[in-house]
Amino acid sequence: MKRPHLFMFGSGLLLLLTLAACGGGSDKQVTASTGGSGSTPTPEAAPPGCAPVPSGPPPTAAAARRIEGDPPGSAATARLDEIILAAKRPSEVSLFARRDLTNEDAASGDAELLQRFKDSGRLTGAQYILSVDGQQRISLGVNQYQTPAGAKSEFDRGKPNPPPNNKLDTTGLGDDAVAARITLGSGDQAAYVNNVVFIRGCYFVTMADFANDPNSKGESAINFAKALDDALKAAK
Numbered sequence: 001m002k003r004p005h006l007f008m009f010g011s012g013l014l015l016l017l018t019l020a021a022c023g024g025g026s027d028k029q030v031t032a033s034t035g036g037s038g039s040t041p042t043p044e045a046a047p048p049g050c051a052p053v054p055s056g057p058p059p060t061a062a063a064a065r066r067i068e069g070d071p072p073g074s075a076a077t078a079r080l081d082e083i084i085l086a087a088k089r090p091s092e093v094s095l096f097a098r099r100d101l102t103n104e105d106a107a108s109g110d111a112e113l114l115q116r117f118k119d120s121g122r123l124t125g126a127q128y129i130l131s132v133d134g135q136q137r138i139s140l141g142v143n144q145y146q147t148p149a150g151a152k153s154e155f156d157r158g159k160p161n162p163p164p165n166n167k168l169d170t171t172g173l174g175d176d177a178v179a180a181r182i183t184l185g186s187g188d189q190a191a192y193v194n195n196v197v198f199i200r201g202c203y204f205v206t207m208a209d210f211a212n213d214p215n216s217k218g219e220s221a222i223n224f225a226k227a228l229d230d231a232l233k234a235a236k
Helices: 075-086 103-107 111-120 148-158 219-234
Strands: 029-033 039-043 093-100 122-132 135-145 176-184 191-200 203-209
Touching: 075 093, 075 122, 075 135, 075 219, 093 219, 103 111, 103 122, 111 122, 111 148, 135 148, 135 219, 148 191, 148 203, 176 219, 191 219, 203 219
Parallel strands: none
Antiparallel strands: 029 039, 093 122, 122 135, 135 203, 176 191, 191 203
8 A cells, every 4th residue: 555655853843843742741740648558659640632651562463553554562552543443533534544653763764863862852753644624634642651741742842933924723723733824935846734733641642744735824733633533632
């Protein structure tokens, strides 16, 4: 099966960036009384979007391959697939293919970028290609970080800063979100892309929707992003 390759990493190429984020729970603790003279430290509940990250290989090869493309290589990325599958997609949006994006995969040999991922606590991630009305159109990145601060650092580093006329409505999406219409090229070679970026807890999510419509409001991409946001909040 031929699969589109929509990745690029680095400054100036956020449009095609497929990063996202989540991580384990908070390392803070609260003290609960035991009714005696001592106390027992009790882990603080993880915030929405920061459920504990599973470790090890996928449960079974059959269970892991829920979406076409490269099967998950770990329990952590298999769990990302389960979250994606749990999202209530708009009727026009379907899943086409997926692949893991480990730190090494995402850095593509860039030692500085790999170190940045490690410093920010990026744990793992995956890329998904989505179809809209049967056309392969959206590159989605879901990346998992150790802490919300790590996810926020990548969001702040990579979020678009569009002029008001190209900013899309992301009301109610994520802990923070930005979406923009971006034009690549000019004239007859121009391509119009909706770039949607948001964070939820320990996840940093990016979407590049090749809508090819200069007046697009990005409804399909943003509605899917909101459904994914709900699934991230509900993930255990």
